[in-house]
Amino acid sequence: MENGVVLTMRGITKTFPGVKALGGVDFTLRKGEIHALMGENGAGKSTLIKVLTGVYDFENGEIHVEGIDSPIINHSTQEAQNRGISTVYQEVNLCPNLTVAENLFIGREPKKFGLIDWKTMNKKAQQIIDDLDIGIDVTVTLENYSVALQQMVAIARAVDMESKVLILDEPTSSLDDNEVEKLFGMMNRLKEQGVGIIFVTHFLEQVYAVCDRITVLRNGELVGEYPIAELPRVELVAKMMGKNFDDLASIKDADDTCIKDELIIDANGLSHKGKIKPFDLEIHKGEVIGLTGLLGSGRSELARAIYGADKAQTGTLKVNGKEVKINAPIDAMKLGMGFLPDDRKAEGVIADLSIRENIILALQAKRGVFKLIPRKEQERLAEKYIKEIQVKTASMETPISQLSGGNQQKVIIGRWLATNPDFLILDEPTRGIDIGTKTEIQKLVVKLAKEGKSVIFISSEIEEMIRTCDRMVVLRDGMKVGEISEDITQATIMKAIAGGDSNE
Amino acid sequence: MKKKANFNGNNLLLVITIVLFVVMYAIGCIVYGSKGFSQFQSFLNILIGNAGLICVTCGMTCVMITGGIDISVGSLVGLDCMILAYGMEKLHWSAITAVIVVLIVGIVFGVVQGFLIGILGIQPFIITMAGLFFARGMCAVITTEMVNVANETFKKWATIKINLPFGGYVNRRGIYMAPYIRITVVIALIVVALTFILLKFTKFGRSLYAVGGNETSAKLMGLNVKMTKMKAYILSSFLCSIGGILFCMNSMTGSVAQAKGLEMEAIASAVIGGTLLTGGVGNVIGSLFGVLITGTIDALVQFNGKLLSSWSSIAVSVLLCFFIILQAIFALIKERNKA
Numbered sequence: 001m002e003n004g005v006v007l008t009m010r011g012i013t014k015t016f017p018g019v020k021a022l023g024g025v026d027f028t029l030r031k032g033e034i035h036a037l038m039g040e041n042g043a044g045k046s047t048l049i050k051v052l053t054g055v056y057d058f059e060n061g062e063i064h065v066e067g068i069d070s071p072i073i074n075h076s077t078q079e080a081q082n083r084g085i086s087t088v089y090q091e092v093n094l095c096p097n098l099t100v101a102e103n104l105f106i107g108r109e110p111k112k113f114g115l116i117d118w119k120t121m122n123k124k125a126q127q128i129i130d131d132l133d134i135g136i137d138v139t140v141t142l143e144n145y146s147v148a149l150q151q152m153v154a155i156a157r158a159v160d161m162e163s164k165v166l167i168l169d170e171p172t173s174s175l176d177d178n179e180v181e182k183l184f185g186m187m188n189r190l191k192e193q194g195v196g197i198i199f200v201t202h203f204l205e206q207v208y209a210v211c212d213r214i215t216v217l218r219n220g221e222l223v224g225e226y227p228i229a230e231l232p233r234v235e236l237v238a239k240m241m242g243k244n245f246d247d248l249a250s251i252k253d254a255d256d257t258c259i260k261d262e263l264i265i266d267a268n269g270l271s272h273k274g275k276i277k278p279f280d281l282e283i284h285k286g287e288v289i290g291l292t293g294l295l296g297s298g299r300s301e302l303a304r305a306i307y308g309a310d311k312a313q314t315g316t317l318k319v320n321g322k323e324v325k326i327n328a329p330i331d332a333m334k335l336g337m338g339f340l341p342d343d344r345k346a347e348g349v350i351a352d353l354s355i356r357e358n359i360i361l362a363l364q365a366k367r368g369v370f371k372l373i374p375r376k377e378q379e380r381l382a383e384k385y386i387k388e389i390q391v392k393t394a395s396m397e398t399p400i401s402q403l404s405g406g407n408q409q410k411v412i413i414g415r416w417l418a419t420n421p422d423f424l425i426l427d428e429p430t431r432g433i434d435i436g437t438k439t440e441i442q443k444l445v446v447k448l449a450k451e452g453k454s455v456i457f458i459s460s461e462i463e464e465m466i467r468t469c470d471r472m473v474v475l476r477d478g479m480k481v482g483e484i485s486e487d488i489t490q491a492t493i494m495k496a497i498a499g500g501d502s503n504e
Numbered sequence: 505m506k507k508k509a510n511f512n513g514n515n516l517l518l519v520i521t522i523v524l525f526v527v528m529y530a531i532g533c534i535v536y537g538s539k540g541f542s543q544f545q546s547f548l549n550i551l552i553g554n555a556g557l558i559c560v561t562c563g564m565t566c567v568m569i570t571g572g573i574d575i576s577v578g579s580l581v582g583l584d585c586m587i588l589a590y591g592m593e594k595l596h597w598s599a600i601t602a603v604i605v606v607l608i609v610g611i612v613f614g615v616v617q618g619f620l621i622g623i624l625g626i627q628p629f630i631i632t633m634a635g636l637f638f639a640r641g642m643c644a645v646i647t648t649e650m651v652n653v654a655n656e657t658f659k660k661w662a663t664i665k666i667n668l669p670f671g672g673y674v675n676r677r678g679i680y681m682a683p684y685i686r687i688t689v690v691i692a693l694i695v696v697a698l699t700f701i702l703l704k705f706t707k708f709g710r711s712l713y714a715v716g717g718n719e720t721s722a723k724l725m726g727l728n729v730k731m732t733k734m735k736a737y738i739l740s741s742f743l744c745s746i747g748g749i750l751f752c753m754n755s756m757t758g759s760v761a762q763a764k765g766l767e768m769e770a771i772a773s774a775v776i777g778g779t780l781l782t783g784g785v786g787n788v789i790g791s792l793f794g795v796l797i798t799g800t801i802d803a804l805v806q807f808n809g810k811l812l813s814s815w816s817s818i819a820v821s822v823l824l825c826f827f828i829i830l831q832a833i834f835a836l837i838k839e840r841n842k843a
């Protein structure tokens with residue numbers, strides 16, 4: 001093996017029934033580099049990683065690891081770990097019912113007299129967590145923490161294994177800027193120690209922030225491997241999509257507003273204790289409102305209070321001018337609202353159902369279980385949304401669990417669009433979704449508004465909000481602190497989020 | 505930071521179970537105190553009467569933690585008793601031989617079930633139901649008669665009294681009556697202790713919880729999910745066979761209908777003791793109290809003397825429902841807190 005190379009894969013081929021996921025892919029990882037693995041949803045990134053780490057077997061190809069002369073095949077993740085490859089998979093790969101400490105150490109618990117030494121384990125775990133500056137109690141079961149913190153724990157686990165290859169498959173999709181910063185610091189430290197890191201993400205800025213090299217996949221085929229300096233953003237997008245595409249082009253005309261005078265939502269003093277302080281909010285028909293603020297500032301919570309996911313404890317809510325009482329999300333749905341939650345891993349995908357069934361789920365709930373939607377209509381809806389949001393699948397009857405992570409998310413977006421809501425709340429709709437579809441979703445939002453529908457759009461990517469929203473609501477520490485309707489730019493938003501720190 | 509309110513429903517369930525046991529027992533003492541319910545020996549009798557069930561429930565708990573179920577245990581206990589009785593009386597095995605044969609049968613039974621469920625991934629309910637019919641069928645194949653155990657050694661084991669140095673009383677004739685337990689209770693409590701250590705302090709034990717919590721995750725974290733499941737069923741059948749031997753020491757017979765429905769008592773005890781039907785949560789201390797609660801209900805019905813014994817099944821089933829509802833409510837609260 002070449003000097004400085006820790007891992008090579010040559011001619012990797014993998015077929016799922018009916019789908020060629022990988023066709024002769026090559027990949028080379030060097031010591032002390034951060035290597036981005038890029039591609040659209042369903043390009044085969046996760047599959048390549050799973051083939052490498054023994055989750056899937058593969059038909060053809062060779063894998064070599066530094067220090068082992070003959071080609072290796074891992075038959076289980078345990079084997080991969082023993083050979084120095086540790087991985088954070090795209091799906092949450094921890095056990096919610098175990099404590100944080102156990103999740104960090106399971107399979108390699110410290111022992112005393114042959115029995116698990118809980119005291120040492122908890123102490124070591126707290127050390128790891130404190131080193132990363134994540135303030136959590138390791139003796140508490142994992143399910144008590146947010147998805148972002150769980151993700152950090154998963155990363156901490158992989159990092160602590162002290163391997164020569166670290167694989168991170170979309171680790172940042174639920175992290176806020178602060179946590180991403182921490183992660184990058186950690187990655188850079190490991191890089192200096194000579195660890196090779198494979199990094200998958202759909203955030204292009206992150207790629208350019210930390211990576212040294214990029215390998216691009218498209219439709220299970222290798223497009224090429226490039227040093228980061230030789231592949232500017234526009235070209236990277238073109239390589240991923242196989243066509244020229246400007247993901248930063250404007251999607252709406254400034255004077256092309258379609259906001260009507262009528263209010264669809266008129267909230268007065270809504271609040272939910274400990275989550276969101278009393279707020280007022282008016283939303284017009286045909287308006288797109290962006291909620292912005294740091295993670296945990298109450299963005300999602302504000303939306304949840306309107307939708308009844310956290311029942312509002314004070315205040316009044318008028319929908320279409322009529323005062324209503326929303327006790328549970330189903331009431332909101334019946335009033336024509338839709339809500340795409342940000343924690344789609346936990347609240348969205350029903351793994352055993354097909355794409356079609358997943359898409360009609362919310363609509364069926366809205367109509368009531370006794371009014372079964374005719375099969376013909378189900379198929380029509382499924383087909384429509386599969387096309388509209390570009391779900392990459394062989395058929396609408398495929399179980400959703402067989403889709404790539406990003407495509408599963410698209411299906412869930414389709415589920416809410418299918419209910420044809422007058423007022424739609426989208427909480428981080430583009431997370432984990434590739435660049436082409438991201439733009440497609442933004443366009444869709446603008447189109448909905450043109451049809452006279454209203455949208456609340458929540459996203460951590462300010463750029464994306466500027467391109468879609470008519471008005472921004474700023475939140476801080478669980479409180480609505482202001483609105484920006486004119487001059488929506490990165491600078492004004494950042495300033496509003498930070499909160500003109502002079503007066504604090 | 506973003507630490508959520510920590511609602512630990514699982515500990516609360518255990519506390520509720522223990523409190524319920526204490527309250528029930530206290531009521532028994534008040535109502536049937538004159539008939540001797542409040543005597544320490546009455547409590548020990550519950551342990552003696554349910555020693556077998558305690559072992560079976562320990563195994564059941566381990567399987568349920570993985571998210572599975574083992575409904576073959578009742579029949580297996582029946583088969584164990586039959587092998588013991590028939591082996592010692594008709595085939596003239598020594599007591600030791602018979603016990604060893606039963607334990608081996610338990611392990612083999614568990615290996616087959618575990619292989620089909622763990623390695624081949626077939627539904628546990630289906631496989632253990634097949635196991636249930638198979639074991640019951642084998643009983644009848646051995647013999648349809650009732651066989652009483654007369655083996656001297658086995659009898660001696662079964663009738664050893666172990667006097668406790670405390671809690672005795674002086675009876676009407678002025679003789680000091682020392683409270684006693686039988687060897688079965690000692691074995692059952694050792695099984696509880698070992699299972700407790702296994703679940704809390706070994707990699708295998710923690711893997712059971714991991715598999716029950718999220719199978720895919722457990723696999724991706726590098727645990728051998730298939731083997732873990734297989735071993736869980738082997739453990740269940742093995743502990744069940746120990747339970748079978750204890751059961752036989754109480755009944756001293758083997759018959760086709762023996763221990764029918766014991767699987768439901770074991771499941772009920774585990775659930776009452778805080779094991780979640782959905783897997784991932786449970787512990788043997790809870791299960792022990794679960795057995796004690798069902799045992800106390802039996803005892804109360806017996807002390808009453810007028811009630812039909814079916815009333816104890818009714819009471820157990822009501823309790824079971826109550827605890828399942830409690831579990832569901834706790835799951836809901838947890839969901840709320842998380843959202």
Ligand SMILES: Nc1ncnc2c1ncn2[C@@H]1O[C@H](COP(=O)(O)OP(=O)(O)OP(=O)(O)O)[C@@H](O)[C@H]1O
Pocket residue numbers: 016017019020021039040041042043044045046047048090392393401402403404405406407432
């Ligand atoms: N278990 C499976 N069974 C069948 N097909 C699968 C399975 N897993 C993945 N596929 C298919 O293989 C292809 C590649 O999927 P993969 O998950 O590798 O994509 P990805 O590049 O990771 O995409 P994303 O960015 O959305 O995570 C997809 O077409 C997907 O439908």
Ligand SMILES: [Mg+2]
Pocket residue numbers: 045046047090169404405406
């Ligand atoms: Mg993926």
